[in-house]
Amino acid sequence: MTTTTLSPSTPVDTPARPARSVAPIPMTRLVGVELRKMFDTRAGFWMMASVGIVTVLATAAVILWAPDEAITQNTFSSAIGMPLSVVLPIIAILSVTGEYSQRTGLTTYTLVPWRGRVMTAKVIGTLLVGVAAMFLALAVGALGNVLGSAITGLDAVWDISLAQFGNIVLANTLGMLMGFMLGVLFRSSAGAVVGYFVYSLVLPIAFGTLAAFQSWFADLQPWVDVQFAITRLFDNTMTAEYWQQLGVTTLVWLWIPLALGLRAVLRAEVK
Amino acid sequence: MISVESLTKQYGPFTAVDHVSFTAATGRVTGFLGPNGAGKSTTMRVMVGLTRPSSGRVTITGRDYRELLNPGLEVGVLLDASAQHAGRTGREILAIAAQTMGLPKSRVAETLARVGLTEDEASRRVRDYSLGMRQRLGIATALIGDPQVLILDEPANGLDPAGIRWMRDLLRGFADDGGTVLLSSHLLHEIEVIADDIVVIGQGRIVAQGSKSELLAAAGTLVRTSDVDTLARALHEAAVVTSPIDGGLRVDADPELVGETAHRAGVVLRELRAADGAGLEEMFLELTAETAREGAAA
Numbered sequence: 032m033t034t035t036t037l038s039p040s041t042p043v044d045t046p047a048r049p050a051r052s053v054a055p056i057p058m059t060r061l062v063g064v065e066l067r068k069m070f071d072t073r074a075g076f077w078m079m080a081s082v083g084i085v086t087v088l089a090t091a092a093v094i095l096w097a098p099d100e101a102i103t104q105n106t107f108s109s110a111i112g113m114p115l116s117v118v119l120p121i122i123a124i125l126s127v128t129g130e131y132s133q134r135t136g137l138t139t140y141t142l143v144p145w146r147g148r149v150m151t152a153k154v155i156g157t158l159l160v161g162v163a164a165m166f167l168a169l170a171v172g173a174l175g176n177v178l179g180s181a182i183t184g185l186d187a188v189w190d191i192s193l194a195q196f197g198n199i200v201l202a203n204t205l206g207m208l209m210g211f212m213l214g215v216l217f218r219s220s221a222g223a224v225v226g227y228f229v230y231s232l233v234l235p236i237a238f239g240t241l242a243a244f245q246s247w248f249a250d251l252q253p254w255v256d257v258q259f260a261i262t263r264l265f266d267n268t269m270t271a272e273y274w275q276q277l278g279v280t281t282l283v284w285l286w287i288p289l290a291l292g293l294r295a296v297l298r299a300e301v302k
Numbered sequence: 303m304i305s306v307e308s309l310t311k312q313y314g315p316f317t318a319v320d321h322v323s324f325t326a327a328t329g330r331v332t333g334f335l336g337p338n339g340a341g342k343s344t345t346m347r348v349m350v351g352l353t354r355p356s357s358g359r360v361t362i363t364g365r366d367y368r369e370l371l372n373p374g375l376e377v378g379v380l381l382d383a384s385a386q387h388a389g390r391t392g393r394e395i396l397a398i399a400a401q402t403m404g405l406p407k408s409r410v411a412e413t414l415a416r417v418g419l420t421e422d423e424a425s426r427r428v429r430d431y432s433l434g435m436r437q438r439l440g441i442a443t444a445l446i447g448d449p450q451v452l453i454l455d456e457p458a459n460g461l462d463p464a465g466i467r468w469m470r471d472l473l474r475g476f477a478d479d480g481g482t483v484l485l486s487s488h489l490l491h492e493i494e495v496i497a498d499d500i501v502v503i504g505q506g507r508i509v510a511q512g513s514k515s516e517l518l519a520a521a522g523t524l525v526r527t528s529d530v531d532t533l534a535r536a537l538h539e540a541a542v543v544t545s546p547i548d549g550g551l552r553v554d555a556d557p558e559l560v561g562e563t564a565h566r567a568g569v570v571l572r573e574l575r576a577a578d579g580a581g582l583e584e585m586f587l588e589l590t591a592e593t594a595r596e597g598a599a600a
Contacts, residue, residue, distance in 0.1 A: 055371040072389035134385035144351040301352040
């Protein structure tokens with residue numbers, strides 16, 4: 032096909048407007064924007080609200096139904112921690128996949144064409160939400176413990192050490208990063224949420240069943256099953272070997288896929 | 303000023319954009335015209351760093367898009383008015399853009415007024431917006447940073463005739479203030495109404511570019527022959543510019559010169575006449591027919 036210009040365009044010498052001084056976008060602002068985006072839709076708002084609601088409901092359930100001797104801080108924290116560990120990773124997933132499923136990435140990545148910075152802001156934003164949620168859970172759990180003990184008439188039992196709380200924070204942080212990893216890997220809300228349930232429900236059951244019937248796998252499971260390794264953080268008996276197993280399993284199930292997912296986010300065409 | 307230099311984008315064996323070069327000049331509205339799938343959107347996505355080019359480059363006011371410190375303040379971009387979170391209100395979407403760019407909150411209300419969205423409309427969620435309202439919101443996002451360059455993909459899509467006139471006046475004013483505007487469309491009429499300069503793209507290649515008056519008034523000669531290739535080569539040797547049409551060529555020369563050239567080249571002509579100023583439209587129809595989905599004979 033012969034393609035030829037009919038006539039060259041004539042550049043016009045209209046002076047451009049005087050250049051303004053433009054300052055780079057600071058990371059704090061990007062984190063602020065990402066936090067705002069987590070709350071400003073109806074779905075996002077209720078997702079966040081569910082963190083508070085779950086915390087209060089779980090606390091109430093312990094006060095109502097737990098036997099008197101089980102009214103301890105540890106009971107409250109486990110009761111709150113379980114549902115929270117489901118909700119937090121989904122918050123992490125949606126912060127990434129929203130850009131793709133709702134196609135807002137077209138605007139986000141043109142306003143901030145450095146996708147690595149956008150991802151960093153998202154990670155910081157999600158982790159801030161996660162840490163805030165865990166302190167909220169700690170506070171509500173403590174309140175529940177005081178209330179529960181007052182009702183039973185026993186002395187309040189404070190049986191969570193700082194180290195233990197630290198481990199719980201770490202476990203939930205790993206859970207959120209897991210959600211984040213699935214988000215960057217799938218870049219679709221539906222796919223990543225399904226992936227998350229496979230990760231958190233299907234795989235642990237499959238590994239558990241295999242370990243129950245095959246003795247050779249029972250010894251191997253702690254080195255393979257990432258949920259198994261993470262769940263042990265909730266107990267206060269972490270040994271050096273447990274930490275190694277946590278390192279090995281998260282390397283395979285979290286850090287490597289996360290690196291691949293981030294690479295894909297940086298390179299993939301945004302449509 | 304936007305400068306596109308020999309831009310190429312390949313998807314496997316498919317070449318979506320094939321050595322595209324053009325300039326959108328400061329103070330002008332440049333229309334980027336081509337049928338659906340011609341490569342307009344791909345070119346625009348490369349401009350703003352959403353797609354990596356296979357080769358070639360684009361500079362905006364002399365810089366790569368990623369070298370801009372705060373792109374929203376320098377380049378206003380609207381690529382797809384429908385690519386917004388359906389659950390956010392129009393005001394919220396604009397507020398997020400303003401916050402990202404570091405602008406004061408007051409700019410949101412100002413910009414909403416500028417694009418003709420009422421307070422009430424701005425409080426609605428985008429899922430309840432018409433396409434025309436989404437376009438206005440998208441243009442608001444592009445304008446809020448008070449940039450010097452606008453890149454708009456099919457911005458008139460979904461606007462009613464009054465909306466198209468409003469857009470023309472808006473872009474006219476923007477260009478008259480020393481801004482650069484590049485907008486795409488698959489409708490010749492829209493581009494005719496809004497643009498000063500026109501770049502026509504078909505199947506990933508630039509097929510024509512020039513000022514609107516030049517292109518629309520282009521006279522020249524229409525020639526049909528069964529041996530188009532030989533004639534085209536002969537005309538090129540005579541330094542005459544040609545563009546292909548169905549079974550022939552449109553030539554930027556008078557019929558006498560074309561006839562002489564054909565005679566020397568020994569090519570038999572079936573038709574030779576002065577083109578009647580409809581060069582652009584004919585060429586565009588030709589392009590559209592070639593890429594038509596109905597499988598029309600090409």
